[in-house]
Amino acid sequence: MSGRPPIRRLAVHDWGTHPCAPDRFRDRLTSLDCDVVVREADDLDDCDAVVTLFHQDEFLESVSWVHDIRAGYEDFPLEAYRERGVAVTNSTGVAGDLVGETALGLMLSLSKGLHRFRDRQAEARWERLPVERPFELGRSSVCVVGLGQLGGSVASRAGVLGTDVVGVDVRPVSGLGLRRVYDVTDLSEAVADRRFVVLTTPLTPETRGLIDEDVLAAMREDAYLVNVSRGEVVDEDALVTALEADEIAGAALDVFVDEPLAPDSPLWAHPEVIVTPHAAAQADGYGRKLAELVRTNVARLDAGRPLWNEVVAAREPAVDGEQ
Numbered sequence: 001m002s003g004r005p006p007i008r009r010l011a012v013h014d015w016g017t018h019p020c021a022p023d024r025f026r027d028r029l030t031s032l033d034c035d036v037v038v039r040e041a042d043d044l045d046d047c048d049a050v051v052t053l054f055h056q057d058e059f060l061e062s063v064s065w066v067h068d069i070r071a072g073y074e075d076f077p078l079e080a081y082r083e084r085g086v087a088v089t090n091s092t093g094v095a096g097d098l099v100g101e102t103a104l105g106l107m108l109s110l111s112k113g114l115h116r117f118r119d120r121q122a123e124a125r126w127e128r129l130p131v132e133r134p135f136e137l138g139r140s141s142v143c144v145v146g147l148g149q150l151g152g153s154v155a156s157r158a159g160v161l162g163t164d165v166v167g168v169d170v171r172p173v174s175g176l177g178l179r180r181v182y183d184v185t186d187l188s189e190a191v192a193d194r195r196f197v198v199l200t201t202p203l204t205p206e207t208r209g210l211i212d213e214d215v216l217a218a219m220r221e222d223a224y225l226v227n228v229s230r231g232e233v234v235d236e237d238a239l240v241t242a243l244e245a246d247e248i249a250g251a252a253l254d255v256f257v258d259e260p261l262a263p264d265s266p267l268w269a270h271p272e273v274i275v276t277p278h279a280a281a282q283a284d285g286y287g288r289k290l291a292e293l294v295r296t297n298v299a300r301l302d303a304g305r306p307l308w309n310e311v312v313a314a315r316e317p318a319v320d321g322e323q
Contacts, residue, residue, distance in 0.1 A: 008035065010047065011051070013040075013041060015053035019282045025291065041058040050067070064085070065314060071094075072090075072203060073311055078311065087301075087310065089310055092149060093293075093309070094281075094289045095280075095286070098283045098286060099153060100154045103153075103200070106252035106274060110196075112134045141163060142164070142198060143165075143167070144165065145211075148202070150228070151198075154200055156176060165177075165178050167190075169182075170184055184210075187215055195224065199233055201233060210234075211233060212238055217242070220249075224248065225252075225253075226251070227254060231256035234253075236257050243270055250274075253275055
């Protein structure tokens with residue numbers, strides 16, 4: 001038997017606008033043997049755990065477990081959570097397939113110029129692209145930067161289409177069928193001969209600004225950058241400069257340094273840039289997958305078992321006589 005008290009009340013933080021709305025997410029958890037409520041961060045005194053979109057300082061004072069519905073947790077002060085004994089879990093694995101499909105869709109659109117046809121549709125223009133503009137994705141090359149679950153999903157799907165896929169990671173990743181995995185110190189070499197560079201790396205101090213002027217300069221003039229990770233991984237000013245100077249062919253961007261993207265950003269108007277509103281993981285099954293993960297972890301916590309996707313482990317309760 002676990003020495004931990006069971007979860008009696010689980011809060012869904014009222015995080016505001018998001019494809020997975022707090023009220024709808026609460027309704028997906030009604031099968032739990034505990035109360036599930038939507039609460040503001042300053043109203044959690046009677047709650048044991050909270051599901052959230054981002055960190056709030058109040059979590060450190062009121063609950064024993066916080067679940068982040070994102071894979072990223074760069075805004076969470078992890079050492080403070082450890083000191084307080086508050087467990088933190090994230091949603092790694094929930095969005096892998098969804099983001100992989102989106103990344104592939106963006107690559108297909110760029111390779112065939114489908115975004116240009118969509119632009120012309122608004123003007124009722126019946127006009128083909130120059131015959132040399134579309135190209136075969138299956139005969140192209142791809143460099144996937146970051147080979148976790150998101151990167152693995154992109155790499156496997158691109159490989160099925162016949163693309164020549166290489167990767168970049170801090171680990172010697174195997175099992176994805178890649179022709180080669182480069183160390184991050186060899187990033188410029190890795191991207192130098194690839195038609196697509198797809199970013200799936202988490203945001204860390206080491207990856208912030210990873211795609212800078214030098215990396216962009218190392219890319220082919222007919223190469224495309226696809227970012228489905230975090231906006232801060234790219235030096236946005238350097239990217240705009242490279243696009244305006246035709247140093248790279250274009251980009252598909254789902255994430256940005258500041259969101260929403262400012263209306264005066266030159267990225268909106270560039271004909272070879274696809275802008276999507278941080279929606280790569282959006283799908284009808286996203287909330288269901290998140291709810292399954294939360295339900296599983298409630299059961300594991302109640303049973304005294306390690307949580308799935310632990311970022312900060314749950315503190316074991318002290319036994320009598322221990323401090």
